[in-house]
Amino acid sequence: DVVLTQSPLSLPVTLGQPASISCRSSQSLVYSDGNTYLSWFQQRPGQSPRRLIYKVSNRDSGVPARFSGSGSGTDFTLKISRVEAEDVGVYHCMQATNWPYSFGQGTKLEIK
Amino acid sequence: QVQLVESGGGVVQPGGSLRLSCAASGFTFSTYGMHWVRQAPGKGLEWVSFIRYDESDKYYADSVKGRFTISRDNSKNTLYLQMNSLRGDDTAVYYCAKDPGAGMSEGIDYWGQGTLVTVSS
Numbered sequence: 001d002v003v004l005t006q007s008p009l010s011l012p013v014t015l016g017q018p019a020s021i022s023c024r025s026s027q028s029l030v031y032s033d034g035n036t037y038l039s040w041f042q043q044r045p046g047q048s049p050r051r052l053i054y055k056v057s058n059r060d061s062g063v064p065a066r067f068s069g070s071g072s073g074t075d076f077t078l079k080i081s082r083v084e085a086e087d088v089g090v091y092h093c094m095q096a097t098n099w100p101y102s103f104g105q106g107t108k109l110e111i112k
Numbered sequence: 113q114v115q116l117v118e119s120g121g122g123v124v125q126p127g128g129s130l131r132l133s134c135a136a137s138g139f140t141f142s143t144y145g146m147h148w149v150r151q152a153p154g155k156g157l158e159w160v161s162f163i164r165y166d167e168s169d170k171y172y173a174d175s176v177k178g179r180f181t182i183s184r185d186n187s188k189n190t191l192y193l194q195m196n197s198l199r200g201d202d203t204a205v206y207y208c209a210k211d212p213g214a215g216m217s218e219g220i221d222y223w224g225q226g227t228l229v230t231v232s233s
Contacts, residue, residue: 049223054221100173
C-alpha cells in the first residue's frame with residue numbers, strides 16, 4: 001500500500017508570510033496513463049474537506065492564486081505565497097494512483 | 113451545484129450494524145464513481161471504499177474489507193454503505209465523496225458534510 005508522509009505536521013505561520021507543506025510517497029504516483037493523481041485538500045475547523053489542487057498542480061475553480069502545487073514522482077509540495085487568516089485549518093494530501101487510495105496524516109496550519 | 117447529503121449515522125453497540133446513505137444532486141449521479149471516507153475524532157482522513165458508476169468495480173480499505181459493503185441506486189441518486197460487525201475503531205465521521213472521473217477513478221472532488229457513527233456500549 002502507498003504511504004503518504006506529510007511534513008511538518010504543525011505549521012505556525014505569520015500573516016503575510018509564505019508556507020510550504022511536503023507530501024512524500026512510498027512509491028511513484030505516476031499512473032499508466034501518464035497522469036499523477038495527487039491532490040491537496042483544505043479542511044477548515046468544523047468543516048468538510050475542500051479540494052484545492054488536483055493532478056499535482058491544477059488549481060480548482062475559486063481557489064485563490066496564492067495556493068500552488070508542485071512536484072513529481074514521489075515528492076510533492078503545497079505552497080501558500082502569503083498566508084491569510086482564512087487559511088487556518090488542516091491540509092491533507094491524497095493519492096488516487098494505486099488502490100487502496102490513501103491520505104497523508106494532515107498538516108495543521110495556524111497563525112503565529 | 114454538487115450536493116451530497118449523508119444520513120444514517122448514530123450510536124450503535126459493538127458487533128452491531130448500520131447503513132449509511134448519501135443523497136446526491138447537482139450532477140449526473142449515474143455517470144460518476146463515488147467514495148466513502150472517514151475521520152475518527154481528532155484524527156486524519158481514511159479512505160474507506162469506492163464504487164464505479166455502474167457498480168462494476170468496488171474497492172475497500174483492508175480495515176473494513178469483509179465487514180462493509182458499498183452499493184448505489186442510480187435511479188434514486190443515492191449511495192450506500194452497509195456496515196456490519198462494527199468495532200470501537202470504526203467510530204468516525206463518515207463522508208460521502210464524488211469522484212471527478214466519468215469512467216476511471218481520478219480521486220475526489222466534492223465532499224458531503226459527513227455523518228457521525230459512534231460505536232459504544
